[in-house]
Amino acid sequence: MSSLITKVRAKQIEQLLENGKRLDERGLLDTRELKIEQGVIEKAEGSARVYLGKTEVLVGVKVETGEPFSDTPKEGVMTVNAELVPVASPRFEPGPPDENSIELARVVDRGIRESRAIDTGKLCIEEGKKVFIVFVDVYVLNHDGNLIDASAIAAMAALMNTKMPNYEVKDGELKIKQGYKPLPMRNHPITVTLGKINNKLLVDPWLEEESVMDSRITFATGEDGNICAIQKGGSGYFTPQQILEASKIALDKAVELRKKLKW
Amino acid sequence: MSSLITKVRAKQIEQLLENGKRLDERGLLDTRELKIEQGVIEKAEGSARVYLGKTEVLVGVKVETGEPFSDTPKEGVMTVNAELVPVASPRFEPGPPDENSIELARVVDRGIRESRAIDTGKLCIEEGKKVFIVFVDVYVLNHDGNLIDASAIAAMAALMNTKMPNYEVKDGELKIKQGYKPLPMRNHPITVTLGKINNKLLVDPWLEEESVMDSRITFATGEDGNICAIQKGGSGYFTPQQILEASKIALDKAVELRKKLKW
């Protein structure tokens, strides 16, 4: 967008890419520095703050009780909500979620849901009547690009940090016992996004790159290396070859990240 | 409105009317060609698509269960909603219903409700607790004038096409039996709208006429020839004589239409 970055800047980014370089001196397949702080909101059942370069996302998890969906009467419910909080960017405005925050929430949701990361079967209190509801609230605090990966990692880190009442269910009655136990998890998806600028693929695009890139593609992969969610975004396209290439890069990066995070 | 149709066009319409003629070559009391297709949405409990000239309205009926109103604990509930879908006209915008769609829904509702077209007493499952709710959704797909008549006819055609679960109520319990049965109906109102341009009354105004007409008046009549709903619209007026004349024309047209439709 010419109003956000001069065309000169765009040209500069493109020329660097031709030589395999990026404005911030990363290689094309390098992610920015990732820092995770868990348990930063003591009063929430779970929380994590993730810094991906200068991008900063806080996720808080609340666990409450409520009704299950009628088509899954024995399963707990997870719901993901994302807010592009106006402190994070001069372009974010207060108000109800727009298409960008809804897409962000739904992509984060999909990675967790499709990989069956949470063992929702263990969150049932009384079949069809009462289950635990896990609210995952994604709060974007500083937008420097690639909100999807930062949010997805922060959501997983917050879920892994989530403690819930040490309950026991007897005859459909919920009994709260002393202490807490962790939220039952069975998979740990990792989400990797690539951008495309002038037919070059690059991992973890930051804000300046996002402002000139054609399109992006996101892959979430589970512990078994299978893909559990994909989302293409942006007003450009990918060739079928680029998609295969991107998926390979994303899977490799996920393996790399998984090792680092020990997830 | 000068912004929608040139004043030349308005003059042309008025001069034709002076000679008992209309732009589309109809007589003043002629309705446009009416075509009804029932059952077009197989997955809905009932549906009908109505073409009135180029005006096109689709009505879908869903039958669900819910609570009755507290002042009619033994009766099922009917609710009419209308959407002026933006595919239908460059002047329709997406968003919550505006005053035009609300008026349209309420006029259609009134004709059905006041004529007691649906035998709501037969839609009670458990008094005060559970009844059938009949959702009538009017979807305007192409706006070429006289949405009220097209919608009212489409709503009735959809209701007449509505199948509902072949239920039986035993001790307040709803038992779904095999097969379907029709929605219980006891009247078939027909709705006729007239426009007034330069003190001439004309039946079934189309879009170009609507854009220059002073006002309109709508009459819904039941099988017994009684009037069950009236709505004057537009920023003009009628003389008392014109109202009587319009009511007579509307009743005659309804009889004519009833014969044709075999309602």
Add this chain to the structure above:
Amino acid sequence: MSSLITKVRAKQIEQLLENGKRLDERGLLDTRELKIEQGVIEKAEGSARVYLGKTEVLVGVKVETGEPFSDTPKEGVMTVNAELVPVASPRFEPGPPDENSIELARVVDRGIRESRAIDTGKLCIEEGKKVFIVFVDVYVLNHDGNLIDASAIAAMAALMNTKMPNYEVKDGELKIKQGYKPLPMRNHPITVTLGKINNKLLVDPWLEEESVMDSRITFATGEDGNICAIQKGGSGYFTPQQILEASKIALDKAVELRKKLKW
């Protein structure tokens, strides 16, 4: 605001104040004429219309049944809502409540709630399940300044006028007996607002004064002379000395008003 009152007018007000005078010839500590009419809406459980000079506020009270808050299972609920109805001022627009009407409602609410004016413990029907809910709707009909005091007095006058069903609770069942009884009250707070213009404090500012004043401060006081709510408003400030002075004036005016009203 220069767009609402000429700077000349502002200067005039300030010069008068220097001499201890006001545009409408009141002394600095004089309130405008107060007129209260109770029971003006016969169909509401309680109502009062208050005229404070040309400011006019109508309050209606409805008493219904509903659920208590989970943290006060034995207590009835009071809720205050305020509407700056567009008939009251060319500056009021129809639509959902804005920050001004929300602040007004919350300040009125606070005075009643913190002074425990309503004996909510007597409004419980079945603990944790069913209590009486008292809806206090503040309707501003003409805005000539100091809406807070007019609304607070009108709300109290309406509550004192409120009749409710002469119920009896037996085994958690609500039995409506013949006749009505008054809403159980145990305190009668009185709310007094002062404005500050050029470091002068003045009681009961009217519209022209409000348009030039720096800030306002409101004190609600109970029968025992204790303060039960304070609200500073406006984009100016008070010195600590001015706050003490204002509180003394407000308490004196409240005593004076309490005598007059026999509350």
Add this chain to the structure above:
Amino acid sequence: MNDKTDKLIDKKGIRGDGRKADELRSLKLQVGVLSNADGSAYIEHGKNKILAAAFGPREMHPKHLSQPDRMVLRCRYHMAPFSVPERKSPAPSRREVELSKVIKESLEPALFLELYPRTGVDVFVEVLQADGGTRCASITAAALAIADAGVPMRDLVVACAAGKIDDTIVLDLYDVEDKLGSADVPVAYMPNLNAVTLLQMDGVLSSSELEKAVNMAMDGCKNIYAMQKEALKTKYMVVKETEE
């Protein structure tokens, strides 16, 4: 309209509230009751208590709603939360949206819209207490508010309903008759121009019953019209006295 349960009118033709079939409820009309509106009126029509205020002609806000060749009239019909037996949410209901539209269209024929291009007149109606027939009483009050604002009018607009209870056509239904009667026909009328500007009908009527009802409603309108003019005159005289 529900089934009637009890008799709404007795053998002597006397209705539940003591009126005869063609008798209006008591009315009280006041003009110029609000100091901040350009024009205002208050009506008590039976137990209906309604305030109307008019602002304008003034610049429209937002501007893009203004029309290059005429004035725009906007109306809002709104019920106070305490105006009805069960507390009403202040958010506009579908019924209020429809009534706002038909009230606007009942007033427009009285205005010289083309005289004030690019401007707007806003009419706000607040129903403080409802007792059946609020739309008609609102129109009667709104027309007075517009006149009080000094907006030139072809004629006043006045409104009244007729309807059917227990097989009898009656004038000016109140709450109970509105709920339990078999038809309600609100009519707005400009007597000098013999023009009907609002006509709606709920319920079931034959052709001839409709004719009778409309005529009865117009007669009711004419009576209220006299009170409207009186209310304007009263305010005018009071103002004149004040000025002298």
Add this chain to the structure above:
Amino acid sequence: MNDKTDKLIDKKGIRGDGRKADELRSLKLQVGVLSNADGSAYIEHGKNKILAAAFGPREMHPKHLSQPDRMVLRCRYHMAPFSVPERKSPAPSRREVELSKVIKESLEPALFLELYPRTGVDVFVEVLQADGGTRCASITAAALAIADAGVPMRDLVVACAAGKIDDTIVLDLYDVEDKLGSADVPVAYMPNLNAVTLLQMDGVLSSSELEKAVNMAMDGCKNIYAMQKEALKTKYMVVKETEE
């Protein structure tokens, strides 16, 4: 994606609705079906019934959304309340908001946005009946509507899903397979440019399964593309005949 309960595909490779793994559902495409839109199309894709209309290029409303250097494409994907088994509220759901965005982004690569600065094109998609794969069918229809409006395009956009049921990669999932299968991969494609403009995935697939699914979906797209062109030609010929 839920657990599969019953077999969705039998030993002979026949699916619940009688299709083979790589078989499309029956399709019907019509162009120019609405007289008020600048362009329009109707698609029946299996039991999906979807209308798309395009308006523009035209002045944007509100104006501040227009861009000085390019055209703005806006899309709304909307489901009729009666299009799904349980009545859907007409207010846009989060799912509809997301789909509106991805549909828009699947169409943009086909447009010469820079050719019409400061203008807008609006595409409205109405799902009248849903049967699995509505987003793909919507894109296929929306591209036709845009072409019918006369907006120059690099290529048509066509969309189709592939997915996985009972360990088999299959083309064009219908409702039941969508709900009970183990993965769904909607793909939008511009065949002439060999460009994928939409790709999403729900469920679980290995790398190689994904590759197979994307290829199968692209083959499906190519088949539908032929029908798209046919539909445009048909309308064009009909129009031409009419004109002669």
Add this chain to the structure above:
Amino acid sequence: MNDKTDKLIDKKGIRGDGRKADELRSLKLQVGVLSNADGSAYIEHGKNKILAAAFGPREMHPKHLSQPDRMVLRCRYHMAPFSVPERKSPAPSRREVELSKVIKESLEPALFLELYPRTGVDVFVEVLQADGGTRCASITAAALAIADAGVPMRDLVVACAAGKIDDTIVLDLYDVEDKLGSADVPVAYMPNLNAVTLLQMDGVLSSSELEKAVNMAMDGCKNIYAMQKEALKTKYMVVKETEE
């Protein structure tokens, strides 16, 4: 304020969290914590964790809200859904709307509004964790964010509450005291100008108790003020070091 159930302060004058009556909770203040805002600050005040960001002075959007003769300050106080024990809906509550207003009015006296006509400054406050006294901590942080944005100020604004628990006037109530105590008096203050810019009260206090509470709160403000200046200095020095 509810009835007290247990003792909130013991015989030795020690409160539930170990503080004396006139003791502040621990505080941590940081300036310049967000890279995209023109100015920002983070505060930990007890367990309150709050971010504030300031944008401007900049052109207002929408434009019609700008004022020809002065700058417009807008504030939004917003609580994260996870900041409180029971998940809070992200939609603004009535409480948040009121607090946004009083926070704005507590900051305005510190600004030279007339210096930047037609512009706006937006202050966004995000409560990440709430522990009683969030409005005061928000004001303290918001003032720092405005200063960090380089907007000229007459003085910093600093806020702190005092209140009454078990008949004792205490400083800086935390969550439990806020809920179970008998009065809460939040105060915002500009120490250099000796000006109170926010004063509210919930609960019941005598005249002399109020005086004592206000004085205690102002003393608390003065202590926090020193930390505010320190936080600004720290950032300035860090920046300076970086520049060298």
